[in-house]
Amino acid sequence: MAKNSTTRRRDFVGTSLTALCGGALALNLLLILGLLLLIGVYGAAYFWQRDIVELTRVDGSRVLGEIHDRESIPPTPDAPEPGERIKVRVGNRDLTANDFQWLSLSSVVDRGTPGDAVVLERLEWGNFYGRMVELRHGDELLASGGDEVWRRFGPLHREKVRQRDAVRKLERGPIGDVNFEIEKLRLETRRLELARLPEAELARRQEQIDGRMAARQAEYEELATRLFAARDELMAETLVMETADGRRKEIAVGAIVRALRPNDMGPLAKSGLYLSRIWEFVADDPRESNTEGGIFPAIFGTVMMVFLMSFAVVPLGVLAALYLREYAKQGPLVRMVRIAVNNLAGVPSIVFGVFGLGFFVYTIGGSIDRLFYPEALPTPTFGTGGILWGALTLALLTVPVVIVATEEGLAAVPGIVRAGSLALGATKWETTWKVVVPAAAPGILTGLILAMARAAGEVAPLMIVGMVKLAPALPIDHHAPFVHLERKFMHLGFHIYDVGFQSPNVDASKPLVFATALLLIVVVTVMNLVAIALRNRLRRRYAGSAV
């Protein structure tokens, strides 16, 4: 068909603008893919051990470390030639104060990857980069010279790791128990004071408590002596290290997490190390105010909070949805309620946090404290943020999601199924409970998973009602009643905020935050994908049937 010029211009404009719309879509996709890729790459890189390079500068000084970044230097009037600089992780925070150092590439004259360069992961002060010089036990020299020390170090370190585990077990187990008992006795004393008993009775009971207290104290003393002895033994051997610029540093072998010669490691060894680091990350406690070590307590807190929330949100959401869809008379009022509930999902999460603080923490928690825990006051038990309040606040936040999804599930159950059940003589409740609800189960499950995914990623309200930077104890332990709902907890999302923005050494902890973010995103995304798949199945199943 011959086109005249108007048509051609029309088509040209149409094509151009359509292209722009397509570009917008492409940019959206690029943004999400880029973000996932960015976090994936940075997060995964956190666990990979890079080679250690030794750089010699123009002035002869040497630097040992890992290259982390490279960027161009913008030219200045003094140095019009654009150059490049590299960011080197030099570690040795106890000697140099800074973990990272920027070096101009033009000042580096030589670069090598010496095989005897060692990186130590330490319990304190971060990584140490240097060479092994001596291994000593007090004044006694056990080994000297890089390779000799390296050979002797391996078995010794394994022994020390065992000792360290023993010390930790002692601290957590018996000593923790005794402390717990002592605290309980202290509270009992206080309760006794509040109890207004006859004088003689009071004295008798007080004596009992004092007796038990004395026994516990003695037990504690004994354990403490054992602990100190074990610690001394743990710290007995020291490793003398030499930095690239010749300074020496003595480090207790017991305070070393790992010693590596990355330049000597093959790809297989590095991969093994990679996996063991991932395991450490998910299974260990944090070190150095959360900037190193693992994030196990945060994972545990997040999971437990989400499960607690699920227990609250499913019955609430399903009951409300059943009422709205099956029992209430459909009319303008129910429609308005439905809109209101729906819109509640759009109310900012921080508002729920404020409500949780005012209602759960201060009003309900405060009352519980006055009624059941007067002996601990003014230290609040439930009258402060805790995992229970966090879970309930998030349950409120996510209940609209569950209601909406459940309603969708209920609505998708064909009317003919209900009619059939009723026709067979089942009552309305029997029909609802045994026919409709099971049929709507995927909808309920979808809602629950969406709610859990939202709860796992939500931070703002939890900052107000119970999350902390570092919880002293997990909300579940071996002390009765085993589940401590009043305790504060750690959370992956808050971990990201806290380590990324509140820690003194953001540069060094940023990779860890990327790893945490990766974990969080994986969890949330998997949950969402499952929910989407479930929902699509649900929709397909009833696609043909009239409602």
Added chain:
Amino acid sequence: MAVADFPDQDPSAAAPRSAPAKRLSISTARRRLAADHTARWLVTAGGLAIIAGILGILFFILAEVLPMIRSARVAVERTLAVDRPVRAVLVDEHQTHAAVLGPGGIVRVLRLDDGATVVEESLTAELAELDAAAAAVPAAEETAAAPGFELLDARVPPGGSAVAASTSDGRVLTQVIEWRVRFDEEQRRIVSPHLRMPAVLALDPERRPLGAFAAQATADGQTSAAAQLADGTVVVAKVAVTENAFTGEIERSESRLSFPAVPTLTRLLIDADQTALFGGSESGELFWWLFDRGDNAEPESVSAGTAAVTALTLLVGDRSLVVGQSDGSLSVWFPVRQAAVTADEDERFLLTRIRDFPRHGAPIVDLAPSQRNRTFLATDADGELGLYFSTSERVLWRGASPVAGATTAIISPKSDGAFLGTANELAILAIDNPHPEISWRALFGKIWFEGYERPEHAWQSTGGTDDFEAKLSLTPLVVGTLKGTLYSLLLAIPLGVLGAMFASQFLHPKLLGLIKPTVEIMASLPSVVLGFLAGLWLAPLLERTFPALLLAFVALPLSVWLAGIGWSRLPLGFRQRYPAGAEVGLYLVVVAAAIALCGLLSAPFERLAFGGSFPAWLVQTTGLPYDQRNAVVVGLAMGFAVIPIIFAISEDAFSNVPKSLIAGSLALGANRWQTVTRVVLPTASPGIFSAVMIGFGRAIGETMIVLMATGNTPIMQLNAFNGFRTLSANIAVEIPEAPHGGTLYRTLFLAALLLFVLTFVVNTVAELVRQRLRRKYAQL
């Protein structure tokens, strides 16, 4: 219909299991019916309770906010009979004792429980003793002028730790009363009064009766007094009594200042630091002397109208001067820094009338400040009382004095009560005044805060000192919230709506089925991750390569356009091998390449256009600094969070446009683009509107992104290169530190209420629009 494809648990199997297969007895049927009734009842009650509970959130928050607007309550607790006129009163912090200065200079400390006198001392007697001792030393040549002097006037200086009186022989007496608190073995509090040695300051060497006078005394021995003498000059005397810590020797140093004559003064006032003197005259002028200007310095003066100044006081913090006049007017003044005219001029402060309170019907006779906050109590000649708060300009309470003829009034140290003295009794009032700082104007209007050069909107909830003036204006936070929302919508609306338009109109359903879950994943990304990336990755990156962003604005549309034209020129046979809309894949590559190119060209472009550094260029040309965490960063990050919402809802609106409309348009000869813009877009526009509204609602309440990607400074500028603080971030930052039930706590609840109502209204409107649209589609 297809019961056959019903799930695994089909009803035919479920029904027999539920109904016992045995014999159907009447009782079973009844039990089932009862169960049915109970269930109906339970579900209804439970469902309603849950819904009511959820909606109850709003009411709970409201209930936490409402106490803020309640006005103060003032009630007479009781009166104590005193057998003489009360000239001045002092009370201890716990309201256990009151010290009363009566005529004749008798200081009597009463226990408030039972009205018993605990201590009684005569100031005049002590003074006479001192005089006698002084007279005895230099022989009897010129014996003490007149032993029979009397007290003229009494005052309680602001600060509430002393009483002061002027005598008919030109002297001022001050009596500091300390309240010593200890606890007995049963942990009961015992307060005992301790009267320090009175200080005597001779102001008029010629021993004439003093005119207006003022005094200030502190427990550490610093005493000042000022008075106008008969010749109109104003003199100040200062006495410092210090005890040497080693020798126990008591040193007394005295200094005097005198200032030129001024018109007859009616009131004088010395501030708590004893560095300045304020005065008010018969003709309504205010004077202000600074002691460090030295002897004979001229006062600053300013007119407060023509009515005589009848009462003066300073509010806590010593900056705000409250002036009461004979025409019943009440005003607050404080020194305001004046812009220096020349560079070398000293900065100058001018006493400025800041605000006025509603006029009383009779001359103000006394003003009493609170020691806790900027509340003050005014008493007028008709016996009417008024309780006011300076900062919020709020009339907290006004009413007739419960006792007739009150001559003096004070507010108790904890600001929970007031004491009025009359000719024969002491009235104790209870004041319940929990949130005086709050008024409409304090929350949303401009307020002239102490130390500011002009009225401003400001948020600063806590300060370093006890006398800090809380600045609780929500306006900067609202502006910050809108600013963040604006920048994020600037990104999200075009990308979300245009993307959705393409996805729904030009994309093969198979591709759409891939893209929709991707966008849902985008929506579910935790905002803390976005905030972290924005704050720690994007912000530093953007600071280095901001020109790349500018380039991208041109490069992205251009490259996509070229790619689109190129694609359309490809042979049709080639294009048809791919599903409709597959060119998005091409665009993806092109956009990625364009972004990479922008990144590469950023540095050369920056050298060329901005002289090497964009932030430096920005400061030079516009004077605005470039903050690393700024509105652009937030706009990008929060835009990212809002795009999927706008996308999903717009896509829904586009997709649901009836196919018959599109087919009709195409059949009439319009091309795809014309159909989309002239038929689909107008039909779907209400849906797009509601998409934008819901995106707006999301952006308004977003907390973590703004918390992490802005500097959280509560400033009011729409400039893209600095930070801001939003309502939500403000709540997150401040509520952990806000005491339960306090004004800050309730103000933050108000901020939450604002967010709640705003998002709820916006979402409801959007939802209603959407439902109407759905009905419209159904009709088409």
